[in-house]
Amino acid sequence: MQRVRDGDTVAFRELFAKHSEAVVNFAYRFVNSRPRAEELAQDAFLQIYRARGRYQAKARFTTYLYRVATNLCLNELRRFDYQGKTEPLEGRSLENGEEGTRELADTSLPEVEELLAGIETGARIKKVLDKLPPNQKSALLLSRVEGLSYQEVAECLETTESAVKSLIFRATQTLRDQLADLLR
Numbered sequence: 001m002q003r004v005r006d007g008d009t010v011a012f013r014e015l016f017a018k019h020s021e022a023v024v025n026f027a028y029r030f031v032n033s034r035p036r037a038e039e040l041a042q043d044a045f046l047q048i049y050r051a052r053g054r055y056q057a058k059a060r061f062t063t064y065l066y067r068v069a070t071n072l073c074l075n076e077l078r079r080f081d082y083q084g085k086t087e088p089l090e091g092r093s094l095e096n097g098e099e100g101t102r103e104l105a106d107t108s109l110p111e112v113e114e115l116l117a118g119i120e121t122g123a124r125i126k127k128v129l130d131k132l133p134p135n136q137k138s139a140l141l142l143s144r145v146e147g148l149s150y151q152e153v154a155e156c157l158e159t160t161e162s163a164v165k166s167l168i169f170r171a172t173q174t175l176r177d178q179l180a181d182l183l184r
Contacts (some may be wrong), residue, residue, distance in 0.1 A: 001048075001064070005055045012052075016045055019062065022146065023069050029129070029141055030073040040076060044069040059155050066146065067156040070138050077134055121182060128178045132171050135159075139167035 003011035020041055027044075028037035047068050048055075055064070129137060135157065142153045143164070150168075154161045176183065 001052075001055055001061045002057060004049070005052045012045075012049060015061070019065055020045065023065065026066070026069055026141060026146060027073050029145070030137070031076055032130070036076070040069065040072050043072055047072075060152065062146075063148065063152040063155045066142055066148065066152075067158070070142070070156050074134050074138065124179065124182070125175070128175055132174060136167045136171035136174070139164050140171040143168055 001011075001015065004015065023041040023044055024034075024037050027040040028034055031037055031040065044065065048065065129140075132140070138157055139153055142148045142156055143150065148156065150161045150164045153164045153168075157164065157167075
């Protein structure tokens with residue numbers, strides 16, 4: 001990032017290539033839309049590029065990147081478009097305005113019950129994650145999924161390390177409570 005700050009566009013392309021997919025995946029967990037997650041990731045890199053002259057290496061670049069991405073995702077969640085938005089399994093609108101259905105997994109595959117149980121479990125976990133307050137969800141995803149330390153998460157969320165520990169504890173407790181039947 002210091003090379004980018006000094007005007008090296010090749011270094012920026014390297015940063016983008018190295019980190020863009022992780023940022024897209026992170027954003028997707030917030031907005032549940034791959035195209036919108038890709039746009040948010042591009043917005044994050046655009047903001048970083050525009051602010052490159054002010055960059056100071058106080059922490060790891062990923063901490064800085066995820067702070068920008070987290071803020072963009074939280075702003076996106078605050079928009080009315082994403083409040084309670086879900087995508088139904090049937091009755092999905094097609095581009096031509098007609099209603100269609102989503103194709104289901106091939107039930108002739110071996111161990112289809114296990115596959116479906118895994119899909120259902122994943123959907124339940126995602127539903128509980130989506131109901132978490134945004135700050136708890138951010139802290140949990142940054143720490144447990146993206147692998148950032150508590151200190152780095154605190155910097156991303158612009159809070160204290162003890163607040164991050166509390167957010168992650170409450171998020172984990174909610175997951176345990178809501179998914180208790182799966183943990184037996």
